[in-house]
Amino acid sequence: MSPKKDETNPLLEGLELRRRPEDCTLVIFGASGDLTQRKLMPALYALAFRDLLPERFAVIGAARSEDTDEGFREKMRKAVEEHARDPFKNEVWEKLAEGMVYAQLDFSDDQAEGSLARRLETVDAERGTKGNRLFYFAVPPSAIGTLVRELAERKSAHGWSRLIIEKPFGHDLESARELNALIAESFGEDEVFRIDHYLGKETVQNMLALRFANGIFEPIWNRQFVDHIQITVAESLGIEGRASFYEEAGAIRDIFQNHLLQLVAITAMEPPIDFTADSVRNEKVKVLRSLHTPGPKSVVRGQYGRGFVEGAEVPGYREEDGVDRDSKTETYVAAKLYVDNWRWADTPFYVRMGKRLARRETTIAIHFKRAPHPPFAESAADGLRPNVLLIHVQPNEGMSLGIGAKVPGQGMRLQTVHMDFLYGSTFREGLPEAYERLILDAMLGDATLFTRADEVEEQWSLVDAIVAGWTRERPAFPNYPAGTWGPPSADELMHRDGRSWRSH
Numbered sequence: 001m002s003p004k005k006d007e008t009n010p011l012l013e014g015l016e017l018r019r020r021p022e023d024c025t026l027v028i029f030g031a032s033g034d035l036t037q038r039k040l041m042p043a044l045y046a047l048a049f050r051d052l053l054p055e056r057f058a059v060i061g062a063a064r065s066e067d068t069d070e071g072f073r074e075k076m077r078k079a080v081e082e083h084a085r086d087p088f089k090n091e092v093w094e095k096l097a098e099g100m101v102y103a104q105l106d107f108s109d110d111q112a113e114g115s116l117a118r119r120l121e122t123v124d125a126e127r128g129t130k131g132n133r134l135f136y137f138a139v140p141p142s143a144i145g146t147l148v149r150e151l152a153e154r155k156s157a158h159g160w161s162r163l164i165i166e167k168p169f170g171h172d173l174e175s176a177r178e179l180n181a182l183i184a185e186s187f188g189e190d191e192v193f194r195i196d197h198y199l200g201k202e203t204v205q206n207m208l209a210l211r212f213a214n215g216i217f218e219p220i221w222n223r224q225f226v227d228h229i230q231i232t233v234a235e236s237l238g239i240e241g242r243a244s245f246y247e248e249a250g251a252i253r254d255i256f257q258n259h260l261l262q263l264v265a266i267t268a269m270e271p272p273i274d275f276t277a278d279s280v281r282n283e284k285v286k287v288l289r290s291l292h293t294p295g296p297k298s299v300v301r302g303q304y305g306r307g308f309v310e311g312a313e314v315p316g317y318r319e320e321d322g323v324d325r326d327s328k329t330e331t332y333v334a335a336k337l338y339v340d341n342w343r344w345a346d347t348p349f350y351v352r353m354g355k356r357l358a359r360r361e362t363t364i365a366i367h368f369k370r371a372p373h374p375p376f377a378e379s380a381a382d383g384l385r386p387n388v389l390l391i392h393v394q395p396n397e398g399m400s401l402g403i404g405a406k407v408p409g410q411g412m413r414l415q416t417v418h419m420d421f422l423y424g425s426t427f428r429e430g431l432p433e434a435y436e437r438l439i440l441d442a443m444l445g446d447a448t449l450f451t452r453a454d455e456v457e458e459q460w461s462l463v464d465a466i467v468a469g470w471t472r473e474r475p476a477f478p479n480y481p482a483g484t485w486g487p488p489s490a491d492e493l494m495h496r497d498g499r500s501w502r503s504h
């Protein structure tokens with residue numbers, strides 16, 4: 001519920017204190033795809049709704065399929081009605097839609113860019129967008145090469161050109177390096193915005209606020225006080241019709257290589273000297289470089305079989321449309337990682353991620369060491385667990401600190417209780433979608449929440465090392481029923497260390 005006009009909530013201040021971006025045109029390659037409809041258009045609408053878009057703004061949707069400007073606008077309007085977080089207001093939509101056109105484009109045809117360039121010039125002249133261009137690549141990595149080359153040749157003589165590139169950025173270290181090199185031939189790193197939408201999530205950014213805006217956490221944020229860390233990226237969804245992509249990617253390339261490793265980096269990084277793109281990314285790269293390649297015993301992979309998710313029966317992965325009946329693609333990964341540096345040496349980071357798990361839940365749990373010498377009888381502390389700081393990335397965004405407290409009554413009996421902070425009840429305003437923040441940042445030229453070339457390469461080099469170990473053994477898939485918390489071997493990974501996954 002949004003607050004009434006006369007209600008004042010000081011915590012709301014600052015939520016919308018943003019610079020207005022310079023006038024520009026956003027070109028979306030892959031405009032007929034799912035991402036454009038489910039995320040990008042609703043994000044643009046949310047920005048328009050809050051009057052955060054440039055004064056003069058245009059969108060060119062580019063895709064292979066045949067369409068007209070009117071047809072494209074109509075599809076986008078439906079997408080906004082279906083997926084936007086704000087109510088549909090005709091005047092907001094009309095203002096956004098008046099600068100929206102469609103360009104049919106065959107990405108493999110190097111002549112096609114010519115017609116786009118002409119369209120861009122017309123749009124610039126009609127909308128007054130000053131030659132500033134933001135090219136959004138919502139296309140597979142294979143389609144990026146030709147487009148980037150063509151764009152480089154036709155860079156606007158006036159105004160800026162920036163590239164936003166969706167994940168996956170390459171398929172392995174070699175392809176990511178090639179793509180980085182190709183882009184670097186014509187674009188500076190400050191013109192390239194590699195998306196990892198987890199960095200646009202409020203709760204992920206709040207991790208930086210939690211750690212570096214408070215004096216009390218940093219002194220204990222290290223191996224002396226932290227026993228271990230658990231990071232979970234659980235989804236109840238399956239592969240949602242993306243079999244051809246997922247068969248190639250698997251959980252390790254879809255989630256581990258990017259979202260998961262970014263969560264590790266943000267949790268483990270040293271305080272940056274300021275919040276500029278280079279300072280923050282320098283610190284994250286250091287963490288990624290310090291990650292020790294886990295041995296085969298420290299990595300578990302899984303694939304879901306038939307089961308029940310939220311009460312409904314769902315097929316196994318191998319039964320999904322378009323999936324090989326004998327597929328060896330993993331839909332689950334758990335691993336024990338070590339960040340080999342002074343702060344974290346010997347402190348395990350247990351991570352797990354998977355599709356068709358019991359519930360959607362992304363959490364970062366900092367498990368602190370036990371109090372060294374509690375002066376209570378052992379029986380008094382039966383209900384007591386070591387302190388855990390739990391960051392709920394999603395859903396129910398917020399955090400919770402588990403602390404020991406005395407149960408009221410005679411005698412000394414202790415129990416773990418929770419101090420909670422929930423975004424929903426504290427700030428009341430609904431949280432922005434990650435893509436809103438990221439699109440706006442790219443328009444403003446701020447790359448702090450985007451992945452730098454060396455970062456993405458470090459992420460791939462760890463993934464390549466893990467995947468290389470997998471080619472030697474044949475996995476016994478499926479090994480977990482849909483709707484559970486993953487394969488038993490993931491529990492064993494913890495039990496061997498005398499620990500267990502956080503209960504749900």
Ligand code: BG6
Nearest residue numbers: 167197235237254255259362394
């Ligand atoms: C995407 C993956 O990057 O992230 C999807 O390709 C996954 O497979 C999605 O479902 C999860 O994003 P979110 O924001 O819903 O956690």
